[in-house]
Amino acid sequence: MARISNKFSKFLQELKHRKTDRVIVTYAAAAFVILQLAEIFKSALSFPDWFSTFIIIVLTIGFPIAAIFSWFFDITPGGIEKTRPVSERKKHVTEVQLKKWRSTTLVSFIIIIALLLYNIASNSFGMGSGNKERSIAVEPFRCTDEEEELIRNGVVFTESINGALASIENINLHTWPSNIKYQGNEKSFKQIAKDLNVSFILKGTLDKNDFSNKIILIVQLIKATSESLLWGNNYVVEPELKNINQIKNDITDNISKELNATLSEKERSRINKKLSSNPDALRNYYEGNAVSQRIIFNTTSGNKFFDALIDSKFFDNAITSFDLAIAQDSTFALAYAKRAIIRSWAYHTGHADKSSIEKCRSDIEKAIELDPDLIETSIALGFYYYYCTKDYPKALENFTYAHDQLPSNWQCIFYMALVHRATGNWKKSQKLLAKVLEFNPQDPLVLTNIGLSESAIRNYDKAILYHDMAIKIRPDWTAPYSNKSFAMLLRDGNTAEVRRVLDSALIHTRIDLKEDRIYMDIYDGRFEDALHKIELSEPADFLDRGNRLVTFADIYRYLGKKEIAISFYENALVFYKQELAKDPENNYYLSSIGLAYAGLNNKAEAIEAGEKAVKPDMGSHMETTDRIIDLAEIYVMTGEYNKCLMQLEYLLKYPSDFSVKLLQLDPVWKPLENNPGYRSLILKYTVKTY
Secondary structure, three states: OHHHHHHHHHHHHHHHHOOHHHHHHHHHHHHHHHHHHHHHHHHHOOOOOHHHHHHHHHHHHHHHHHHHHHHHEEEEOOEEEEOOOOOHHHHHHHHHHHHHHHHHHHHHHHHHHHHHHHHHHHHHHOOOOHHHHHEEEEOOOEEOOOOHHHHHHHHHHHHHHHHHHOOOOOOEEEOOOOOHHHHHOOOOHHHHHHHHOOOEEEEEEEEEOOOOOOEEEEEEEEEOOOOEEEEEEEEEEOHHHOOHHHHHHHHHHHHHHHOOOOOOHHHHHHHHOOOOOOHHHHHHHHHHHHHHHHHHHOOOOOOHHHHHHHHOOHHHHHHHHHHHHHHHOOOOHHHHHHHHHHHHHHHHOOOOOOHHHHHHHHHHHHHHHHOOOOHHHHHHHHHHHHHHHOOHHHHHHHHHHHHHHOOOOHHHHHHHHHHHHHOOOHHHHHHHHHHHHHHOOOOHHHHHHHHHHHHHOOOHHHHHHHHHHHHHHOOOOOHHHHHHHHHHHHHHOOHHHHHHHHHHHHHHHOOOOHHHHHHHHHHOOOHHHHHHHHHOOOHHHOOOHHHHHHHHHHHHHHOOOHHHHHHHHHHHHHHHHHHHHHOOOOHHHHHHHHHHHHHOOOHHHHHHHHHHHOOHHHOOHHHHHHHHHHHHHHHHHOOOHHHHHHHHHHHHHOOOOOOHHHHHHOHHHHHHOOOHHHHHHHHHHHHOOO
């Protein structure tokens, strides 16, 4: 045994003498760097797939060659020479140093072998790349002509395949953005894939044979980096889409095989599950779903027919489609769940009254009765609790459960982020929103929502950047323009810049954001201009009729026309009392009543209503801070300056839609200008770096 140990020591001693150990260490480090650079250049320069494999093979072959070469030869100033045997005089010194080098040499040897084996396995079996290499976007299926039947079938197939792919955990499905320019072939697949952060694109085309009158579906799976066809097939679509499930399942199965995404039994069961046996019910369901997705998430159907459908009475059209699907198949559980989602969204956006809450709950209960395991029902419950009842813990519970069942569903992550934001958990919310951005980098709703969060935590530059990204994708959508202009106002208080943004919005959306323009005039002290604009406005230009009345009253108050202002405050008070009677838990109506009372110099009732409206447990964090802004206005209007300053301190200290610049700009705070506490507040939060 001692003899074997002695031989091994001599071998290691010889490695040291011949500097082979140094070569191994150097080779390991160089190999690691080369492999990392190879991965970077492969993506950046669009090298072929075999590039990484080639590098690994070269490094693997080169390792024993380098080791053997270093054993027999030394590189000296005089050139390459054969290694000479170690002298007896140096043996003792070498043995002392041997112990120091032995561990390093062995570890280095293990590292290089493990590194090479790991990279070989990663490239051979898809290890280490994660789902990024299995990311895909489904381009809305196109039609060879404008025939309505083809267009509707295109939407149906697009929606059905998107739904199936969303069920696969190992595939990252990215939503096709609303950039209609992609539909006009203005960008290559490689460019589109880079924008969408995907590796594959599924393309579909519907054509009608003039002779047989049959509809042919041509499907192609494109590998984006090389723009090469990975898989393709043609399908004959049976009348009334009777074979839609077979086509959907075959396409999904082939995509999963090509992307090396093994399907679990649970996933396969979800994909193969028959949603409805009635083809007409299926068609109406998919059409309703297409409109719903377009409404909520700003996705695109990819054709003019559905764009027109969405632009006029979109909520009614979506609900009607689900109504038809349910009428044609009363056991269609998924249609009930999706109708519940769109109803809760309609209520949230003010397109439906409070009766929608009960209808939404009824749809959810019916879906549970028909299919207790339906994951979309949990999503519907999340919407219901988030938008209808504001029960945020239950909303988060349902969205989290749905996400656990469908980890690749970015929409669940998005709404989990919104719930965390509502409860004031900003760190968690921002983290989840960043995750959503990985899935859906081109969704304007996601981008402008991230911008809203950044604005609330006073990262105004970032907020404006995200709103700009949303505008670039959806230049015809007013929300990001309004959100951007408000972030700029909070950051700089520069009304001239805001007006330029509003002008841009008018050019691209053909909608004049009149309320925003009126407030810019108020902030600039141009009250006559503000009055002229509001006289030309319509109630639809404001949040509601009461908001317009209060703004009228404020302008007349600033102009010193108190009697006229009082008449508008009185009308606003009547309106909001009527609305509060319909919805007693609405804190916005309550604080608006407080503002109207303050305008009427009814101090006690104004403060009572304003303080009652500030209920942290009854609304989201941002809604609560909005009510605190209202309460601060009530305090300043009723002369309670110290109480007002306490509210302003809170607003400036914590995330909110309030800033020092807005405090200095809005004339409502002018009575505080000579108050020492006000000046101290300005100084304190101007010095602070957000």
